Amino acid sequence: MPTLDWLNRTEALTIADKTPYRVLEPVADYGDNSGENHADNLLIQGDNLDALKALLPFYRGRVKCIFIDPPYNTKSAFEHYDDNLEHSQWLSMMTPRLTLLRELLAEDGSIWVTIDDNEGHYLKVLMDEVFGRRNFVANVVWQKKYAVASDAKGFSDFHDHLFVYTKNGLFERNLLPRSDKQDSLYKHDDNDGNGPWRTDNLSVKTYSENYDYPLVNPKTGKEYWPPKGRCWYTSRDKMALLLANNGIYFGKDGLGAPQLKRYLARVQSGVVPSTWWTHEDAGHNDESRKESKVLFTTEDPFSTPKPERLLQRILYIATNPNDLILDSFLGSGTTAAVAHKMGRRWIGIEMGEHAVTHCIPRLQKVVTGEQGGISPAVNWQGGGGFRFMRLGEPMFTAEGSIHPAVRFNTLASFVWMQETGRASSGPWTVPLLGMHEGCAIYLLFNGILGDKRPASGNVLTNEVLAAIDRLCPHEGPKLIYGEACRLGAARLAAAGVTFKHIPYDVKAR
Incomplete structure (x- = not known):
C-alpha cells in the first residue's frame, strides 16, 4: 500500500511507544458522577499524547466512538492552538496520536476526524496507513457555511471533510430518524x-x-x-x-x-446516512459561534467551534446510550456536552488553562440543565456529573523505579493490561487482580495486605503467601508481582507460583 513520506517520519512512528505512561491525578468532581452512566465522564487537562497513553491501561479497546477536530494547519493564528505548523510537523503530530487512538477504539467502534482541504488528502493517506485502507468507511462532506464569502480569493470555501474509519470493519451504523x-x-x-x-x-x-x-x-x-x-x-x-x-x-x-x-x-423506520450533510442537517459555523456567545461570558478562544447538531448527528449514527465517547482535541467542550445530553459516557482531553476557564464551566452548565444547542431536541433536563483530572508524574522515575506518586490501583491497572491485553476491571481492595486463562494474578504493592513496611507486605514471604491463600485462595497457578521474593525455586514450584519483580518486570513504560 502506498505510504506518505516526510521529514522525521521514522521518528514519528516511534513516538507513541516512547511516550511514558503517566499518572492521572483526580482534581475535583462536579455534579453526581456516582451512577453507572457517568462514572467514566472524565475531563483531562494536559497534552493529549501523554493523556492518551495514560488512558491505555484503563480504556484500551473500550471506546465506541472517537471524534477529533485537530488543528487544520491553515496558517492562521489561534490563541490556544498552534495552527501554523509546517506540513511535516503536522503529520508528525498526528501520527502518534492516531496510533494511540486506534488502540483505545473498540473492535466495533469508529473514529471520525474533521479536516479541511489544507491537510485533508494527506490525512486520508495517513489514516489508511494507521487504520488500514479496508477500514475506511466514508468521507462525509459537511456544508459548514450557507453564504458565499464575497471577499474570497478564488473559490468560497463551503465544506469540511469528516473521515470515518473502523478498527476492524465491524462498525454497524444506526439509521437517522426520519424528518x-x-x-x-x-x-x-x-x-x-x-x-x-x-x-x-x-x-x-x-x-x-x-x-x-x-x-x-x-x-x-x-x-x-x-x-x-x-x-x-x-x-x-x-x-x-x-x-x-x-x-x-x-x-x-x-x-x-x-x-x-x-x-x-x-x-x-430510519434513513440511511449519506455522505453529504447540509447546514440544515448538521448545523454550520455561524450557528456554533452563536452557541458559544451564549455559553461564555468572555469570547470563545476557538474561532471555529463545531455546532452541537453536527456532533449529535455523528453520535446518533455511531453510538447508542451508555457507549463511551472520546475527544482528544476537546476545544470548547462541544463533544462532551453533546455526549452528556445524549446519555453517552465521555472522555475529553484539553491542554492549557481554558480547560478550566471554558470546558469546566460549560460542562457544569450542562449538568445543571442548560437549554442551548440540542437540549430542546433531546429534552435535556440536566443531571449526572464528571471528574476533572490532570496528568501527573510518569509511572517510572529516570532510574527506572516506580514513581512514589503511584498508588496500588494505578499500578494494578498497568499490570493487568500487561498480562491480559485488556483494560482494567478495578478498583481492587485485595491483592488478587483477577483470573486470566486459569491463572490468578496478584500484586503486592503499597501495603495492600495492611503492612506498609517495605520488607513485609510488598515482599513475597511464607507469611505473605499464607495471607494471600487466606484472603483470596486459588488452587491453580498463581502469578505474583512484588518488590522482592524470599522463597526459593522449590517452594515457588510447590505452590504453583511464578514471581515477577517490580519494577523490572513491569513493561508498561
Missing part, C-alpha cells in the same frame, strides 16, 4: 387503511432478463416496458400481486405510465 420534511413526501392517501404513499420508480438499472417483461394497464390494456437497458424491480408474479392490490399508480386518470406506490408504513 417531517421526508414524511411530507408521502402526500397521497386512498383511504383504504394502508396510509399515505408516494410514487416511486418501478424500474432498476441492474438488468435481469427475467425482469424484462411487459406490464399491462388493467384499465386500458396498454403494455408498458422498462426503459432501454433497465428492467422492472420485481418478478412477474409479484408485479401481478401489486396490480391486484392496487399497488401500481397509473396517474390521476388511470392512463399514465406505471409507478410504484411506496407506502410510508412499509418503509424502514
